[in-house]
Amino acid sequence: MSYPPELKSLIRFVEKTRPQRVERARRGESYPALTLAERQDRLTRFHPDYRAEAKRALSVGSNKGDRLPIELADLLESHSRLDLDEVRLDRVDVDTDVLIIGAGGAGTAAALEAVQAGASVTVATKLRHGDANTVMAEGGIQGATAEADSPCYHYIDAMGGGHFSNAPDLVEALVKDAPVAIEWLERLGVLFDKYPDGRMKVRHGGGTSRKRLHSCGDMTGAEIMRVLRDEARNRPGIRMLEFTPALELLLDERGQCAGAVLLNLETRELYIVRAKAVILSTGGLGRLHIQGFPCTNHYGATADGLVMAYRAGIKTCFLDSTQFHPTGAIYPEQNAGLLITEKVRGLGAHLLNRSGEEFLFALEPRDVASACIIRECSEQGLGVATPAGRSGVWLDSPMIELLHGEGTVRRELGAKYLQFQRFGIDISREPMLVYPTLHYQNGGLVIGVNGETSIPGLLAAGEVSGGVHGKNRLMGNSLLDIVVFGRRAGLAAAAYAREAGAPKALSLDHVRSFERELTEAGISDGKVGPMLLPNYAPEHIRARRVAMHVP
Amino acid sequence: MAFQDQVSIQFMGKTYRVSKDSTLMGALLETGWESARELGCLGGCCGTCAALYRLPDETHVRTGLACRIPVREGISFSLVGCYPCPEPVYDLTTIDDPKQALFDLFPEITGCHKCGLCVTACPQDIDVMRGMWCAVFGDYVSVADHFKHCVQCGLCARACRAGLRPIWVAAYARRVLERGQEPLVGGQEPSG
Incomplete structure (x- = not known):
């Protein structure tokens, strides 16, 4: 399950620019960091946080009016899982x-x-x-x-x-x-x-x-x-x-x-x-x-x-x-979303586009780096496509071996090395494919x-x-x-x-009054929270589910 | 999903068809299976989803983490859950002789037959057996090094015929080791 031939041929571009890039890194030179104005431009145009249509205003609660990601707003305005009239609070366990x-x-x-x-x-x-x-x-x-x-x-x-x-x-x-x-x-x-x-x-x-x-x-x-x-x-x-x-x-x-x-x-x-x-x-x-x-x-x-x-x-x-980590794995498909630690870039690995060229200073703050990668894969059209239809950029981990000596990847990034080795990819020899992934609140x-x-x-x-x-x-x-x-x-x-x-x-009076607020705001879609466990069942299964127990 | 993009897998004896680019755990979620146990980080870090699996062309059972094993046609598996491997209770600050304490806390540790089953069981490629012998001989530096990537899944303990608890031996040895070193700065309460 190593890289398929079409990706292997693209890796050659990375290998071609690697000697010069390593040479520059040894001299302490790096790709120029963005100015504050450029950072703002990349963030506004490409960072997912700046997409207005992905947010909505809260209609109840202490942050009423604030615009939050829709998924979160829906959950904050969910109903209690408890039947408030049935719960006995006098029996303390x-x-x-x-x-x-x-x-x-x-x-x-x-x-x-x-x-x-x-x-x-x-x-x-x-x-x-x-x-x-x-x-x-x-x-x-x-x-x-x-x-x-x-x-x-x-x-x-x-x-x-x-x-x-x-x-x-x-x-x-x-x-x-x-x-x-x-x-x-x-x-x-x-x-x-x-x-x-x-x-x-x-x-x-x-x-x-x-x-x-x-x-x-x-x-x-x-x-x-x-x-x-x-x-x-x-x-x-x-x-x-x-x-x-x-x-x-x-x-x-x-x-x-x-x-x-x-x-x-x-x-x-x-x-x-x-x-x-x-x-x-x-x-x-x-x-x-x-x-x-x-x-x-x-x-x-x-x-x-x-x-x-x-x-x-x-x-x-x-x-x-929301923090999007710039480097989440996108290949192999089984690793999609998996965190590739920033330490990889801390050790000197470059981020590269389809042509094997650098397009940002590797240690920009996370939101800026994420925005730059999204830009490279969208506006610039220089992303690398995976067989499953994802698009991303290269993270050149092999250059760590050249910068810090043979065996550094295995020693410093042992867990990551294992996770790719399982799929026939040796990250001390071959780069990883990455794209921003949801990481932190x-x-x-x-x-x-x-x-x-x-x-x-x-x-x-x-x-x-x-x-x-x-x-x-x-x-x-x-x-x-x-x-x-x-x-x-x-x-x-x-x-x-x-x-x-x-x-x-x-x-539980605070929950009662929150429920009243929800009713007054006309929210009665039956959504309950907290979510507790994410629901990954496909839609056709969810649609046919019935509750087999009294909640 | 098109038939050719799916594979047949067997989970706890029942056959399911799932997408071919999935992991064992991803496939389970895809079937609508739900659990609060055996399911954790989904990224190979936490050791919750220890699994036993068998490939169609093999005659032995392998071990691994369900969130990291790719599905393939005919794979058969079950989840181990939490293997009985109780942790000893100790207070590090009162341990004067860490080497003696090891034998007090883990009396079974001398029972190792050197069969090596723990080594083949480990999904993190740890030489568990050697690590245990390093512990027996008081070489905690080597124990710490061997078990750096331990996710405490307990598959080694499951494999052990002598009832060793390598995951807790390793945790103990690592902690005792660090305590043996002089702290770099003086102890203080948090400021403010």
């Missing part, structure tokens, strides 16, 4: 200080800090503990730990990457905590790539002015998740409820967040959890497949936390901006520096929250985000739980 909803990197980091601070912790998660986008993060985690770096440069880079739309206080917290967060991970046992003398190996990512990206091969997120999960399993104070997503948040008589209604996916029982503080760490929206794009995300990335929090009245920000719930939201007792951390990355996240800042804000939220929730009295009456 679990009483806990801190309830954490979502057990990826942010939720697990929060659980570790909260339990360390003396709180009793219950974690509810839709799939297995650790089944989250965190395990799929490949390239690395940013943090100003190197000699020539400082949180100040990190701050400017993160702001620049987000087109200066980021919430300054959140970015400040992010970059100042970063070195400490990396040390915390290291102490827990995360094996970062290091030099023999023990110094961290750091690299550039797109939009960084200093080498700041710490990695564990190309499985940085997986390594972090393995360690955090292992540590959480070793803490008896953390109670883990797997295959048990939340359906609604619960408020109390004071209007504070006081727990959640959970659903046991295996038995279809509802559990009522009463908590003094709740942390939402449910991750992002990749599996909504905005504008039909393939995605790099985990099966569970269905924006559940956004839906629940929106019903409770939490404001969201920057949800109109830039925005989310509005939070403060400790993850607090506008509802007392409700906190959020990780991809479900927004503001820290503004309109565009830089590589390596999301792994950092989940660790920094996960820890902060965990500590803050434990502190809040110590101070706040136990909630008395649990209530």
Whole structure:
């Protein structure tokens, strides 16, 4: 299943220009970066976020009037899965200080800090503990730990990457905590790539002015998740409820967040959890497949936390901006949508069009790089077509071997090497075909520096929250985000739980009033949320489905 | 979809026709199959979708990750789910003698017969057996290196006749190793 002859003949163009390109790279020369005006031009004309017809205005809720991707707007305006008159809130199944909803990197980091601070912790998660986008993060985690770096440069880079739309206080917290967060991970046992003398190996990512990206091969997120999960399993104070997503948040008589209604996916029982503080760490929206794009995300990335929090009245920000990773695999078909880490470009690989020519500076910020690739495949007509009808550009991984020595691809990009080797493609010898793929939810719930939201007792951390990355996240800042804000939220929730009295009456009135708003706005299409699991059944199967059980 | 663009596959004994460019997991979703288990990142990183499969022209059962195995005509497979492989509970901060603790936590580790079934079972091409012997001899640096790409799918534990739990041995060895090194910066609480 290696490249078919028609693609092999196009690879010759790549091979033809490779010696000169490697020569130029060795001299430290690169393709000129775009000016700010050119960036804006590429974004406006080619970035999927800028397509007006793919968005619609919300008609209800705290962001009424905001234009969001249609797939997300539909879900935010969905109906509750609960029969509000039937749910009994007086029968409490679990009483806990801190309830954490979502057990990826942010939720697990929060659980570790909260339990360390003396709180009793219950974690509810839709799939297995650790089944989250965190395990799929490949390239690395940013943090100003190197000699020539400082949180100040990190701050400017993160702001620049987000087109200066980021919430300054959140970015400040992010970059100042970063070195400490990396040390915390290291102490827990995360094996970062290091030099023999023990110094961290750091690299550039797109939009960084200093080498700041710490990695564990190309499985940085997986390594972090393995360690955090292992540590959480070793803490008896953390109670883990797997295959048990939340359906609604619960408020109390004071209007504070006081727990959640959970659903046991295996038995279809509802559990009522009463908590003094709740942390939402449910991750992002990749599996909504905005504008039909393939995605790099985990099966569970269905924006559940956004839906629940929106019903409770939490404001969201920057949800109109979705991150498209410039390099998702498009060949072989079985790999379509698979993330090709930015580290490949960090190691020096060029992006090339059909003629084997460079057409952008490889480390432009992600949104700009994505826009340039889409332009090359549309307006410029220089994309490479796959047998399945996709179009993309080359990512010249073999030049990494020439720049850094034989065996570098296998060593630094081992996981990726394996994923292509299975299909008879040796990425240290042959380039990969890539096209932008849906990758990350830039925005989310509005939070403060400790993850607090506008509802007392409700906190959020990780991809479900927004503001820290503004309109565009830089590589390596999301792994950092989940660790920094996960820890902060965990500590803050434990502190809040110590101070706040136990909630008395649990209530779903906020959901009732949201339902009323929906009715008043004339929305009665029967769509329910949170989505919980994406539905990949083909249309002809869906059309004939019946519910075999009482919901 | 045209007939020639499809292949026949057998999942848990039942035959389905699915598109030929799919993976085992992609094919399952295409049939309308649903589950909250055995399904994770769909990108070969999480190890949830461990599978057993057999090709029509072969007489042995292979192992792999369902989201990464291409379908082909006549392939027969089932999902392993979570193989019984409980994790030991330990507190890293109280372990004084990591080598002794390894045998306390994983007493079965000395039972390895060197049959090598774990090596053939691993979808990540890890030399699991050698890694286990490196652990026995206290060479945690090598264990860490061998298991860098471990997705903790548990297929090695399933293959092991002596009941070893290589995925947790590796996790333990990697964590103990990092703890043994001096931290680069002093410990602090998060700022702000």
